Amino acid sequence: MIGDIVGDFAGRLLGWYDRAARVLPWRIAPNSGGEPDPYRIWLAEVMLQQTTVAAVAGYFARFTERWPTVADLAAADDADVMAAWAGLGYYARARNLLACARAVVRDHGGRFPDSEAGLRALPGIGDYTAASVAAIAFGRGAVVVDANIERVIARHRLIETPLPMAKREIRAALAPLVSSDRPGDFAQALMDLGATICTVRGPACAICPVMADCRARGRPDIERLPVKPPKKAKPHRHGLAHWIEERGRVWLVRRPDKGMLGGMRALPGGEWTDERPPESGWAESGIVSVDHGFTHFDLTLRLARREAPPEVSGAAAEGEWWPISDLDAAGLPTLYRKLVDKMLERDA
Numbered sequence: 001m002i003g004d005i006v007g008d009f010a011g012r013l014l015g016w017y018d019r020a021a022r023v024l025p026w027r028i029a030p031n032s033g034g035e036p037d038p039y040r041i042w043l044a045e046v047m048l049q050q051t052t053v054a055a056v057a058g059y060f061a062r063f064t065e066r067w068p069t070v071a072d073l074a075a076a077d078d079a080d081v082m083a084a085w086a087g088l089g090y091y092a093r094a095r096n097l098l099a100c101a102r103a104v105v106r107d108h109g110g111r112f113p114d115s116e117a118g119l120r121a122l123p124g125i126g127d128y129t130a131a132s133v134a135a136i137a138f139g140r141g142a143v144v145v146d147a148n149i150e151r152v153i154a155r156h157r158l159i160e161t162p163l164p165m166a167k168r169e170i171r172a173a174l175a176p177l178v179s180s181d182r183p184g185d186f187a188q189a190l191m192d193l194g195a196t197i198c199t200v201r202g203p204a205c206a207i208c209p210v211m212a213d214c215r216a217r218g219r220p221d222i223e224r225l226p227v228k229p230p231k232k233a234k235p236h237r238h239g240l241a242h243w244i245e246e247r248g249r250v251w252l253v254r255r256p257d258k259g260m261l262g263g264m265r266a267l268p269g270g271e272w273t274d275e276r277p278p279e280s281g282w283a284e285s286g287i288v289s290v291d292h293g294f295t296h297f298d299l300t301l302r303l304a305r306r307e308a309p310p311e312v313s314g315a316a317a318e319g320e321w322w323p324i325s326d327l328d329a330a331g332l333p334t335l336y337r338k339l340v341d342k343m344l345e346r347d348a
């Protein structure tokens, strides 16, 4: 018995998981006897960071069809991977994905290291991904804490310290509960519990497999947990992009590797600044704009039609003419996709 935990926490949780596990394309169903594929588990975990299961499913299917093994991904063209990632956001993850695949092939003979420490030494793999891949792919008794698990444990153990300070307490509370027999299923069971029962709003405590010893159950303020840090006001930035069109094609550039949306195809344009840039010299009628939220700032990006050839647009030195009718295949990140859609709608 750990504290006021009643009986076998892991046993109750895993019993429920055996009946109710979500079917996910990267997951081996409990008790199916299947062997987890570390490549698929790693790929899914990287894609799922800051993104929902629903949003990831299509990307995962396309990636694994096109690059079925880590060696295939390692050999892929950078531009193809960046384009296939377009729309998933947090583009540094795509660059790290490639760097990691190449390190696995170059330094580990195409096999992922099977320990948390070995995984953490790979590019782009942080504490969370190392723990989850070690647990799910290799059955290591790692303490896996994602946002769903954080919520379940903060509620179950009634941890009222605000995040991110609460993270240490959550890990400490979770560590002794981890199943030594089925650590991978245990982690996935907690993820599922958070996603389907101990949800952000309206947790279904009455059908929760670990309700018997949940300290938060029945409290009117349950949705407050885990306690979030106070919200900081985000800065607002502005940018101007250029729509340069010629014979049914538009001029696209590749953003510099370092920085926001690094390495992605984009419309040419200037820096994003705190001040709204002047419009002089631009055809006012050609302007559309979108608002887009990044993690650390909000951006208003305007798009102005420009007649000048690309050489004079500054950022356009390295670019390409792209057929407007085939812009879906350009792999534009969501920000530029929204802008392009608005421009095309306006012109329709």
Ligand code: SF4
Binding pocket: 152, 155, 156, 197, 198, 199, 203, 204, 205, 206, 208, 209, 210, 211, 214, 215, 216, 217, 222
């Ligand atoms: S009893 Fe309710 S609050 Fe507690 S873990 Fe289960 S769903 Fe979450």
